[in-house]
Amino acid sequence: MRADDPVLRIRSLHKSFTLHLRGGVRIDALRGVDLDLFPAECLVLRGPSGAGKSTLMRCVYGNYAADGGSIRLAHEGGWAELVGAAPRLVHALRQRTLGYVSQFLRVIPRVPALDIVAEPLLMRGVAAEHARRKAAALLERLNIPTRLFDLPPATFSGGEQQRVNIARVFIARYPVLLLDEPTASLDEANRAVVIDLVQEARRDGAAILAILHDPAAREALATRVFDLAPRLAEVA
Amino acid sequence: MSEQAVLEVRGLTRRFGLRTAVRDVAFELWPGEVLGIVGESGSGKTTLLNCIGGRLPADHGSVMYRTAAGYSVDMLALPEAERRKLLRTEWGFVHQNPRDGLRLDVSAGGNVGERLMALGHRHYGRLRQAAVDWLEHVEIETARVDDPPRAFSGGMQQRLQIARNLVTHPRVVLMDEPTGGLDVSVQARLLDLLRRLVREIGVSAVIVTHDLGVARLLADRLLVMKGGEVVEGGLTDRLLDDPHHPYTQLLVSSALSV
Amino acid sequence: MNHTSALAGEEGYNFAFLDEQTKRMIRRAILKAVAIPGHQIPFGSREMPLSYGWGTGGIQLTAAVIGRDDTLKVIDQGADDTTNAVSIRGFFRRMTGVRTTERTDEATVVQTRHRIPETPLSEGQIIVYQVPIPEPLRWLEPRESETRKMHGLAEYGAMHVKLYEDIVRYGRIETAYDYPVLVNGRYLMRPSPIPKFDNPKMDRMPALQLFGAGREKRIYAVPPYTEVKSLDFEDHPFEVERWEQSCALCGSNDSFLDEIVTDDQGGHAFVCSDTDYCTRRRAAGHEGEGMPEGYLQPSEAAEVLHHPPSALRAPSPSGGRDSDLPPEGEGGAQRRKGDASSGTAFRAGLRP
Numbered sequence: 001m002r003a004d005d006p007v008l009r010i011r012s013l014h015k016s017f018t019l020h021l022r023g024g025v026r027i028d029a030l031r032g033v034d035l036d037l038f039p040a041e042c043l044v045l046r047g048p049s050g051a052g053k054s055t056l057m058r059c060v061y062g063n064y065a066a067d068g069g070s071i072r073l074a075h076e077g078g079w080a081e082l083v084g085a086a087p088r089l090v091h092a093l094r095q096r097t098l099g100y101v102s103q104f105l106r107v108i109p110r111v112p113a114l115d116i117v118a119e120p121l122l123m124r125g126v127a128a129e130h131a132r133r134k135a136a137a138l139l140e141r142l143n144i145p146t147r148l149f150d151l152p153p154a155t156f157s158g159g160e161q162q163r164v165n166i167a168r169v170f171i172a173r174y175p176v177l178l179l180d181e182p183t184a185s186l187d188e189a190n191r192a193v194v195i196d197l198v199q200e201a202r203r204d205g206a207a208i209l210a211i212l213h214d215p216a217a218r219e220a221l222a223t224r225v226f227d228l229a230p231r232l233a234e235v236a
Numbered sequence: 237m238s239e240q241a242v243l244e245v246r247g248l249t250r251r252f253g254l255r256t257a258v259r260d261v262a263f264e265l266w267p268g269e270v271l272g273i274v275g276e277s278g279s280g281k282t283t284l285l286n287c288i289g290g291r292l293p294a295d296h297g298s299v300m301y302r303t304a305a306g307y308s309v310d311m312l313a314l315p316e317a318e319r320r321k322l323l324r325t326e327w328g329f330v331h332q333n334p335r336d337g338l339r340l341d342v343s344a345g346g347n348v349g350e351r352l353m354a355l356g357h358r359h360y361g362r363l364r365q366a367a368v369d370w371l372e373h374v375e376i377e378t379a380r381v382d383d384p385p386r387a388f389s390g391g392m393q394q395r396l397q398i399a400r401n402l403v404t405h406p407r408v409v410l411m412d413e414p415t416g417g418l419d420v421s422v423q424a425r426l427l428d429l430l431r432r433l434v435r436e437i438g439v440s441a442v443i444v445t446h447d448l449g450v451a452r453l454l455a456d457r458l459l460v461m462k463g464g465e466v467v468e469g470g471l472t473d474r475l476l477d478d479p480h481h482p483y484t485q486l487l488v489s490s491a492l493s494v
Numbered sequence: 495m496n497h498t499s500a501l502a503g504e505e506g507y508n509f510a511f512l513d514e515q516t517k518r519m520i521r522r523a524i525l526k527a528v529a530i531p532g533h534q535i536p537f538g539s540r541e542m543p544l545s546y547g548w549g550t551g552g553i554q555l556t557a558a559v560i561g562r563d564d565t566l567k568v569i570d571q572g573a574d575d576t577t578n579a580v581s582i583r584g585f586f587r588r589m590t591g592v593r594t595t596e597r598t599d600e601a602t603v604v605q606t607r608h609r610i611p612e613t614p615l616s617e618g619q620i621i622v623y624q625v626p627i628p629e630p631l632r633w634l635e636p637r638e639s640e641t642r643k644m645h646g647l648a649e650y651g652a653m654h655v656k657l658y659e660d661i662v663r664y665g666r667i668e669t670a671y672d673y674p675v676l677v678n679g680r681y682l683m684r685p686s687p688i689p690k691f692d693n694p695k696m697d698r699m700p701a702l703q704l705f706g707a708g709r710e711k712r713i714y715a716v717p718p719y720t721e722v723k724s725l726d727f728e729d730h731p732f733e734v735e736r737w738e739q740s741c742a743l744c745g746s747n748d749s750f751l752d753e754i755v756t757d758d759q760g761g762h763a764f765v766c767s768d769t770d771y772c773t774r775r776r777a778a779g780h781e782g783e784g785m786p787e788g789y790l791q792p793s794e795a796a797e798v799l800h801h802p803p804s805a806l807r808a809p810s811p812s813g814g815r816d817s818d819l820p821p822e823g824e825g826g827a828q829r830r831k832g833d834a835s836s837g838t839a840f841r842a843g844l845r846p
Contacts, residue, residue, distance in 0.1 A: 020482035021489060062471060064478040087457045087471040088266050108431065108453050109424040122435065317647045339655070343662045346655045353658065354651025360661050360727040382662045 005074075007176055007207045008037035008060065013069035013083075015052070015059055029055040032069070035226055037176070042198065042208040042221045047228035053211045056228065057178050060209065061100045062090035073097060073176065095123055099174030101182045105153060105165045113139065113156070113164050114149040120172040131171075138167040142193055158185045163194075170197050177201060179210040183217040195220045240302055242267050242407055242440050243288075248297035250280075250287050257283040259464045261297070265408065270434055270441045272455030272472065274448060274487070280464035281444045282412055287312075288442065289329050289410045290319055301326075304407060324354055328401030328439075332413035334393035337400070340386040344371060344396055347385060351404045370399040374429060391422035395429065402437060411443045415450050427453050448491040452476055460484045504588045510557040511589040516540055520558035520713070524704060527715035532677025533645070534628050539711040549582060549607060550708030552624035556586065556605045559620060559704070565593045567601035572609035572750065572767035579607075596770050608671075610692040612749045612771040615701035617718060623686040625707040628714065630674045630684040650682045657725060667730055676723045677716055685722075691734045691750045696722040739764040744775035745782040756786045 015030040029052045037043050045053040058064040060071055062082055071082035075097045080089060094100075107116050114135050121131035139149060142163040148156065153164045162185050169177065179198065183191045191214070198221055202208055212218040243265035250258040258280045265271050273281045286292035288299050290311060299311040304326055311319055323329075331337035338347055345367035349357070357363055368378045374395040376388075385393050394414060401409060414430065415423040431454060434441060445451050451458055452472055459469040460483065468481040479485045508514065516538070523537040542550040560566065566586055570578040574596040582605060583594050595601050598613035605622040615621055631641040634652050644650070653674055660668045673690035677683045685696060686705060696703065696716060703716040716722060726732035740747035742763040749771055751764040763785055766772035 017478070018480070020485050058477070063473050065470070065474055065480070087474075088269065090471050090474075091456060106452070108428045110421070110428050316643070320647060320649065342655055342659055345662060346658045349658060350652050350655050353654040354649065356651065358654070358726075358728050360658060361729050363658065364662075 004038065006036035006038050007074040008035070008209070009070070009072045010035040010056075010060070011070045011072075013056070013059060013071060014067045015055055015064060016067055030059070030066075033228070037207045037209055039175070039205045039207045040202055041223045042202050042210055043224045043226055044210050044212050044218055044222040045228060046225050048230050051228040051230050053228055054180055057100075057180055057209065057211065061098060061178055062093070063100075095120075097174060098176050098178065099169040099172060100178040101166055101169045101180060103180055103184065105161045107153065109154050110152050112150045113144065113153045116153065116164060117168045117171055120168060124172070134171055135167065138171055139164070141197075142167055143190055159187065159190065162186060163190060166194055166197070170201065173201070173204070173206075175206055177206050177208045177210075179208060179212075181211055181213060183212065183214045191217060239267055241265060242302050243442075244298075244300040245288060246298045246300070248284065248287055248299070249295050250283055250292065251295050256464050258287060258294075261459075261461075261466055263459060263466070263469065265440050265442060267407075267440055268434070268438050269457065270443060270455045272451040272458045273442065273444045273461060274446065274451050274458055275461035276487075277446060279461040281446075281461045283464075284461070285410050285412055285442060285444045289327070290323055291329070301408070324351055325404050326407050328404075328406040328409035330394075330397055330401055330409060330411040330414050332416045334385070334390070334397045337397040338385050338393060341384050343382045343384055344376065344388075345381040347396060347400045348403050350400065355404065366403060367399075370403055371396075373402075373433070374399040375425075389422075390418055391426060394418065394426060398430070398433070402433060402439070405437060406439060409439050409441045411441060413445055413447075414443065415445070415447065423450070430454060448476060448488065460487065507589055509562075509590055510560050510586070511543075512540065512554065512557045516554075517558045520554055523713045524555070524558065524715060527704070527713050528702070528717050530681070531716050531720050532675075532681030532683040532714060534712040534714045536711055537713050539708045542708065543585075544581075546709035547626065549578065549605070549624040551706030551710075551713075552605050552607070552622045552708075553582060553585070553706075554708060555622045555704050555706040555713065556603060557589075559622075560586065560590055560592060560603055562590070562592060564602045565595050565600055566590075567595050567598060567604045567770075568606075569604065569609060569611065569768075569770075570607045571752075572611070572771075573769045575769060597774070598768075598770055606688075608687050608689075609750070609767060610688055610695045612746075612766070612768040613774075614695070615699055617700040619701035621699075621701050621703050623688070623703065623705045625684070625686045625705045625710075625712070628684055628705065628707040628710050628712040630682045645681060648680065650676070653682060653725060654727070657727065657730075661727070661730055667726065667732070670735065673732075674725050676725060678720050679723075683714060683716075683722075689735065689750060690724065690732075693722070693724045693732070694734065698722075737764060740782060741766045741772060741775075742782040742785050744772045744780045746772070746775055746780070761786045 011034050013030050013033040017027045017029060019025045019027070033056060045056060047053055055064060059066045060082065062085065066083045069083060072079045073082060073093060075093055080093055082090070114132055117135035117139060118131035121134065122128060136149060140146070144160060144163055148160070153161050156164065166182055182198070183194050186194060195217060198208060210221065212221065241264035246262050248258055248261040249256065261284055263271065273284065275281045283292065287294040294312055297312065300308050301311050301322070302308050303322065311322070329337070345364050348367035348370050349363040352363055352366060364381065368381050371378050371381055376392055376395055385396050388396065415426050418426065427450065433439070443454055455472045457470065458472050458475045459466045460475065460481065461467070462483045468475060468479065468484045475484065476488055479488045520537055523535045527533065527535045539551065540554060542553055544550060556566070566583065567574065568579045568583040570576040573579060586592065587594055598604065598611040598615070601619065603620045603622065604611065605624070607624045610621065629641055630653065631644055633656065635641050635644065657667050657669065660666065669690065671689055672684050672687045673693055675683050675685055675693060675696065685693060698719045698721060699716070700718050702718055705714045724732040737751050739751060741749065741751060743765050746766055750767045752767045753762055753764055755762050
């Protein structure tokens with residue numbers, strides 16, 4: 001694989017939702033998207049609300065199942081096809097290749113923040129001590145007070161939860177990062193930290209696909225923009 | 237990805253009289269994977285679990301299990317002696333009600349040590365030490381090792397039941413609503429513990445639950461059952477965030493928040 | 495003793511009470527039991543002229559194996575003169591006319607409740623145990639279908655849980671009666687409520703051992719010279735009880751001792767539980783330290799009180815009925831002592 005080869009190649013991606021509880025209404029969210037993502041770039045998805053930016057990102061993460069087309073991802077020296085992939089392939093991709101900062105932090109209520117951040121490393125078999133040290137360093141950098149490390153994030157503010165969410169993705173140095181509004185609900189100082197983290201990852205060669213409504217963050221991070229057209233009306 | 241499934245269920249069917257409680261269910265379970273089976277009560281999920289675990293005979297189908305020794309056996313066709321031996325060494329079964337899975341009047345240590353004694357361990361001191369180690373694992377005060385679980389809280393009893401099952405390092409654990417009947421805060425602790433144990437021991441698990449929140453946090457993959465059949469299966473977050481089958485959509489939309 | 499002269503037994507009854515069909519049925523069960531040492535064989539337990547719990551299983555076994563040339567000894571708690579023993583001996587004398595004896599070495603058939611004689615049994619002898627509950631796994635598993643499966647598959651590991659619990663509670667294995675054994679390396683067996691002191695006697699015993707449970711309708715057996723191993727742990731090996739005292743009457747310090755109350759002032763003494771063994775040691779000139787002052791010798795007491803002499807002996811742990819299982823997990827010697835005060839109340843014996 002050459003350095004200028006894409007690490008993510010999307011071809012004629014289709015995604016629709018059939019809402020059975022609403023009389024079988026079908027929503028075509030993505031109709032034939034083609035996209036390439038290269039290492040060391042930050043590609044920002046642009047388009048009006050409802051254009052399918054989050055849907056596209058979730059299809060790449062395997063969170064939504066695409067109806068048709070192809071999503072190929074460079075994974076452990078080869079290509080992995082995500083459309084129709086077996087769940088455990090998706091798991092392997094998520095463990096090794098794909099990091100996703102979603103807008104929500106969904107974790108077991110009782111687990112302390114530090115362990116949540118360390119978990120991706122633990123899943124890879126990294127020693128617990130080492131993983132916790134890295135997690136603590138990252139949380140500190142994101143200005144989470146040390147006294148919160150041992151508390152479950154359910155009690156944290158929205159901004160704090162978001163930073164825990166960011167930390168648990170950036171700890172693992174994924175080659176492909178999906179960032180859905182990583183700086184929303186962050187103050188100036190923390191936004192700057194996150195921008196630094198993303199820049200560092202990109203300079204290290206990570207390929208980044210981002211949704212950034214915040215103009216300052218977009219200005220600082222975007223190396224390329226991908227426009228998504230607004231979707232057609234619902235089809236009955 | 238070249239590894240082999242630890243469990244392959246094929247065409248599993250169980251009838252009760254004219255009613256088919258489980259119809260033609262098939263799935264694989266991979267090493268280290270937690271598979272959740274969700275559905276309303278009466279959907280056949282517990283019957284399915286009981287058939288897989290040999291607690292209820294199936295009418296049709298096979299449950300191919302890859303043993304620790306590396307050979308493949310059909311648990312449903314295996315001679316009973318071998319099947320029961322595997323069930324109490326390489327398999328575990330965690331009941332919803334700890335009373336069904338524990339000896340309430342036998343000390344916690346005796347409960348944990350029972351499987352080891354069944355395997356021929358005959359050294360009291362070492363048995364008790366193994367029990368102490370396991371109590372630590374499941375976050376029960378080790379000073380309680382000689383107390384009978386009758387006096388334990390529901391959460392402690394459930395953790396003890398898990399320790400009792402895991403002491404032989406089983407490769408497959410079946411759990412029937414393991415967090416049912418527990419307070420929410422106790423549930424969270426148990427969920428965390430189960431996740432940690434699954435990761436540390438590398439056990440594969442099938443968990444039956446009607447609670448989609450529990451399924452989301454514990455399971456890597458879900459099967460949705462309705463009327464004895466699997467109507468949809470897939471990656472847990474995909475299935476809950478992008479449900480396809482009408483019934484799955486109904487189930488997800490009816491849950492409080494998952 | 496008029497009855498002893500009636501060679502055919504009581505008129506109007508078949509020899510040994512049971513009809514020949516029934517005896518054959520029981521003998522078939524015995525043969526099966528002998529063929530599979532320690533394995534419980536169901537049999538069609540008959541109504542006997544006494545209620546379950548008084549030794550109906552043992553009586554049916556004895557009735558099935560006894561012949562006119564046999565010599566019968568019956569003991570209860572080691573004693574030939576306790577009510578249960580006296581009554582059963584009387585029953586067989588009436589029903590068979592066979593010779594009876596108190597001497598272990600003279601007997602060809604010994605029926606026992608809760609003891610094995612101290613005098614070693616030899617080839618050609620049969621010992622018949624009265625069994626209240628035959629199933630050793632019952633405490634673990636109430637379902638008969640399941641315990642049968644456990645026996646079938648030799649799934650006995652959980653049995654150690656019971657002994658484990660003893661050590662948890664008392665620091666050692668406290669099960670003192672009906673101590674579980676593994677027969678011939680295969681079947682787990684309840685030896686009936688004999689003290690564990692007697693367990694080693696079962697191992698490779700030259701005599702045939704038969705066990706009968708009347709209410710539960712089970713027969714099992716240990717053929718001569720069969721291995722009988724008491725369950726234990728490596729770091730808590732099986733041990734029999736020992737006494738610091740020796741028998742006050744015969745001075746024996748290696749027989750099973752009963753603690754008996756000698757007066758109402760708290761006086762007590764230890765004597766052999768096996769009366770025949772004790773009597774013969776004394777006849778051979780052995781002597782103990784003697785009973786406390788004021789204690790009536792059994793023979794004197796019998797004359798004075800018109801009582802079976804054993805009424806003055808402290809009762810053994812469970813009184814007269816087989817179904818009164820000894821309480822689990824209490825110290826044997828301690829319990830014997832504890833029961834002594836309320837002793838005679840247990841001595842109901844067979845009703846006339």
